[in-house]
Structure formats: C-alpha cells, structure tokens
Amino acid sequence: MSVTIKDVAKKANVAPSTVSRVLSDSPRISETTKKRVRKIMEEMGYHLNINGRVLVRQSTQTIGIVMKDSATHSFENPFFSEILKGISEACHTRDYNLNLTTGESEETIFQDVVKMVQGKRVDGIIVLYSKKDDKVVPYLMEHDFPFVVVGKPLFGANKFMYVDNDNVEAAREATNYLIEYGHKDLGFIGGDLKFEVAKDRLQGFKLAAEQHGIDIQPESVQSIDLSDSVENGKEVVKKMMNSPRRPTGLVITDDYNGLTVMAALQEIQIKVPDDVSIIGFNNTMIAKLANPPLTTVDTNPYQLGYEASDGLINILHTPEMVKRGVIIPTSIVERDSCKPYSPGIKELDAN
Template sequence: MSVTIKDVAKRANVAPSTVSRVISDSPRISEDTKRRVRKIMEEMGYHLNLNGRVLVRQSTQTIGIVMKDSATHSFENPFFSEILKGISESCHKRDYSLNLTTGESEESIFQDVVKMVQGKRVDGIIVLYSKEDDKVAPYLMKHNFPFVVVGKPLYGANKFMYVDNDNIEASREATNYLIDRGHRELGFIGGDLKFEVTRDRLKGFKLAAKQHGIEINDHSVRSIDLNDTVENGKNIVKDLMGLPQPPTGLVITDDYNGLTVMSALQEQNIKVPDNVSIIGFNNTMIAKLANPPLTTVDTNPYQLGYEASNGLIDILHEPSMIKRGVIIPTNIVERDSCLSIKPSTEKLKPQLDAN
C-alpha cells in the first residue's frame, strides 16, 4: 500500500497541510521543519503523485525550454549546456521537471511550443534567445502564457521577465582589451545578426573602435553560418587574412566559433597569438581546452539559466509579481590567445569628441 501525505503527517506529528507546504517549498514553513518532514518522507518511501497534482492543482510541475537553434546544433555548443545546467539545478531544488524542444527547423521548434501550450504539457516556458521576426515570444504573449527570455527583449519589455548580460558593454570591454594592447587592425566575427545578442556585441565592438578613432569597414565584420560552421569559418579566415591590412586582433562572439577560427588559422600556418590575437565569449570548457587557451568574456551562462528558471517559477507561484529584468555581470578571463604588440604603458587614449 502506498504511503500518503496523511501517513507522513502522522509520523512527523504535523498537519497534512504542513506536509503539502513542505512539498511545495513554501516560505511559511521553517527550514528545520522542512528538513525533518523531508527526512521522514524519505524514510517512509513517500513519492509525490504527479498525476494527482496535475488534476488537483492544474499544474504539470514542468518547465518548457525553447532552444535557440535545432537541438542538434544547440547541444554541440557547450554554452547552452551550461545554461541548461543552471536551469536544471534551479528546477531540481524547486521540484520541477524539464521539457525541451527537439525541432530541427525554426517552424518545427515553433510547433513544439504550440504543442506545449495547447496540450498543457508545461506550466511555463524559458526561451533561450531573443530574435528578430521570431514567432515564439509573440505567441506566448498573445496566449498570456508565463515565460522568461534569456536575452534582451525586442518588444514588450514591460510585459515579461528577461535575463541577460549587458552585451554592448561586454563587447566594448573586449574590444578595448585588444586596443589597449596596441591592436588597431580589428576584425569581428559573430553569429546571425537576426539575434539580438550578436547585434549588441557588434554595437559594442564598433563603439570601442570609434572611441579610439579606429575605422571599421564592412570587410572586417563577418558572420559564421551555423549550418556550415567549419567550411564557413575557413572562408572567413581566408578572406580576412587576405585583406591588404589583415586584422591583428579578432573579437569572436562565441568560444565555439572561436575554436573554429583558430583551427582555420592553424591550417593557414597563422599563429595565435603571434600573428593574430583572439578574444572570445562565454568562458566554456572550449576556451580552456583550446590551443592556446582562449582569452574570453565570461558571460556566466550557468547563472543566466539559474536566474531564468528561478524567475519563471516565482512568476508561476505569484502571477501578479512585477516582470523584472535581470542583468548578469561579465568579466574578462585572461589566458594565452592575446599578445601585446606595443608596450602596455602606451595605451591609446579615447578621442574626446567620440560619441
């Protein structure tokens, strides 16, 4: 015979409602009581009846995750694995499960979202990107469905919660890191410019260059095609390094793409950092294992995921709460992929009239 909440309450000498509040991690119950009741639940072999909870509370205790790209491409990039680790940790602490989109195209990902919402498969959704012309966020807003975006909102900023970095400032600092080491021939390699994160990092790159009187032309700004990363990366490196004045410093907006570029440079016998310095983004394990190890901007992806999940669950428990924006700080992690090409004491001074 299965153990019930009443059985646990009797053993713990508390009311059944107290056991229910312990299960839902209610702040009204003290931590000592929670620990004692949970220990008794474990000793008695009590397991929450999720099917019953769905019927009684109209809750699945499940969070939906919408991937930036197809599942195949997303899991190739450890940045998303780190975000998912943060989400998973938060959900585990608060007794929620995860449901991930598995579509391989933009339309199939959107249909996965429709199924989640209309089929009542999840209580809320975390969207792992902010993208121009995307259908997911408007659809969720139209259906008044709880969601959080990892990225800067393109619309409806006051209507839903988001978690992000200050990507303009982070990219400006990354670019200044190269400029302070004497690099004036600069290149930028990003992802799809339809994504707000790429656009913001390009803005920061151009802002830093302008402040130092460095002209950036269109040939020095490139985007890597997600569908053909390796071959596209090779062509970009060939084009950039074939310019009359090739870049001596590259800002690459993802460690994954940074490794692709480093591999292409190696094929052309161009050494990092002797011939070209590189700074990446995200500080994933790729940056640590690259040869040489990659200097990178730590965007704290684990924390992005953790805060997104916590925020969504807070909204589910208190739907009337203010939809806030959370900015996760960044910092540069110095490794071996950048080289000064002039004494560090001779840093370039920003032009006073730069905007």
C-alpha cells in the first residue's frame, strides 16, 4: 500500500494540512518543521506523483532543468536562453518536455530538485552549472537519479556525463588576443567565483599573463555577480579604472556583464576601443547589439544545451552506457571592441 499524506502527518505528529503546506513550500510553515516533515517523507518513501501516467508508463517524458541562479537572474542573461534553445531542440526531436526550477535561492532551487526526484516529475535532470559545496549533484548521485552537468565535474567525473568548454584555454586565448594587440596593462572582470567556470576563466587569464611576463595588479581583477545591481557593477569598473595602472585591455567573462562595463566606461568618458579594448564571452545577441559590437569568445551555448539534453536522453534509453565528458570547442569572434594599443588613455578625475 502506498504512503499517504495522512501517514506522513501521523508519524510527524502534525496535521495533514501542514504536510500539504510543506509540499507547496508555504511560508506559513517554519523551516524547522519543513526539514523534519521532508525527512519523514523520504524515510517513509512518500512521493507526490504529478499524474497517473507516471504509474502507467513509468516515464514522464520530461527533463528537469536546474538553473545556475534564481530564475529571475538567469533569464536576464541571454546565455541561458541560448542553452535552453539547444536543450529544447533535442527534447522536441525526441518527444520530451521540460520542467525548470523556479526557486529564488539556493535552498529553494534544491527543494525544487527534491520535488522533481521524489515526486517522479521528471525522468532525468540537467544541472546548468558546477560549483563547490553544491547540494544538487551529490543528492542526485546518492539517489542514483539520471543527470548531466553543464560544467566541469568536481568529483565523480567517471560516474556521470558532463558537457563543457575548456574554459581555461578559452580565457588564455582571449587574453592572448589582447596581448597580441600590444596590451600589457590587463584587467579581468569575471563572475561569481563559487562557480567553476569563473575560476577556470580567471586561471586562463592569469596563465596567459604569466606566460608573457605580465604582472597583474590585484585591483585589476574584479567580479560582477548576476545578482549585483547595475550600479554596483559600474562602481567595480570605476574603481578598476581609477587604479594607478589602469588597464587598456579587459577580459570580461560574460557578454551580459560586458554591457555594464561599457556603460560604466561611457559615463567616465573612456572610449571603447580607442582607450580600452574589450573582449567578452559567449557570443550572445548582446555582443552583436552592443555599441561598438563586442569581440567575444563563442562558447556555443546552443550546442552545450543540445549535447547535454541529447546525452541525457541517451542515458535514459540505455542506462548501462558509459558516462562521458563532451568538450564543446570555442572560437574568437572579432568585432569592433578591440584595437592595437596606443598610449594616451585619458586621465580620470580621482574625485
């Protein structure tokens, strides 16, 4: 006999309505109660099945997508839209649907995943990031649930499939591009360093500088998180450009942040590329529409998504297949935001 809400409520010594509110993540229920009830659900094997076809077909024909950040911030960045296009195309071709996490914090995103798995709402999951101290991947491994990671695996690389770029090499090539243009005062503006992609691109930047004997000033390495406001991002740029050795060449590891950087430079009357050359990452529509159009590293986000989705569906159909890593190549798309170095960058008002 299957476990019911009443069974869970009895063991947890709460009302059935409380269990229902825990399932809906109601703010009326304390986090302590939620954790206790969820633990009992897992111990008792309670699953909230989304509909009857799960029992009949033993398949939802649905793939779960775990976003890197909150849904609000993720959809602001066209990089994730491009990845989702690739995922959607592969799913459409093979008659699968999508279910996206909608949480606005790490904990609510994780609970979305728990609901997907325990409620049998999806057949497999694509995790759109790799980061230290993540709860999602260990949870999926512990429950032997099919999944693919878009990003570099931190552990268990031979136990699950992943799709990624060689981000160290891509950032090294982007930095070398500026160096070949004669830029020796270099700056780096990356993303949140809790994510492996941000760490790898910073590593590639530093590697290129070291190989050319270029000393990077501490103030010339900064981060702009997606959750930062535009104004905070602009302050980061202004601080960097007010340093004693302000950069003439910037590596910005996301086209989305590139717009913030270019707007900040415009406010302090520094011209791109006359005063500062910029190279971005991802080759999204933003790069094409920027003024001037942004030279960028094409990470092929559509292909990242397609390979992740197609690979997961293959695993679902053939569970015994060898789990593999897929590296999607990158290339530099030249536009108008970079030019050879020439002395004479404007002096800024320190005030």
